[in-house]
Amino acid sequence: MAQVLAVVPQAGLETVLVAVELVLEGMAPSGSISVEHVRNVLARLNNPVTPMQTETALQLTLAPKADTARHDRLRPTHLDDQEVRHA
Numbered sequence: 428m429a430q431v432l433a434v435v436p437q438a439g440l441e442t443v444l445v446a447v448e449l450v451l452e453g454m455a456p457s458g459s460i461s462v463e464h465v466r467n468v469l470a471r472l473n474n475p476v477t478p479m480q481t482e483t484a485l486q487l488t489l490a491p492k493a494d495t496a497r498h499d500r501l502r503p504t505h506l507d508d509q510e511v512r513h514a
Contacts, residue, residue: 430462438469446472 435443446468450460 428462431465434466434469438473442469442472 431443431447438446443465446465449468450464454460
């Protein structure tokens with residue numbers, strides 16, 4: 428757990444303590460926790476909040492349409508008869 432303590436100068440003691448508490452609360456039945464798990468929780472705690480949606484006067488003139496045949500029309504005509512194999 429020395430690696431967890433090494434994160435304290437960057438993240439701060441309080442943040443690391445909260446992250447460790449969250450990891451311990453959701454501990455796996457095996458009882459093992461990892462430094463990567465603590466770092467993941469720290470990253471989630473420090474993740475910026477997503478901005479709220481804003482109102483706009485913009486309107487779509489044409490609604491989006493799923494046109495899967497468009498891809499077939501974009502291929503060159505000499506390949507239309509051949510099956511394309513993807514590896």
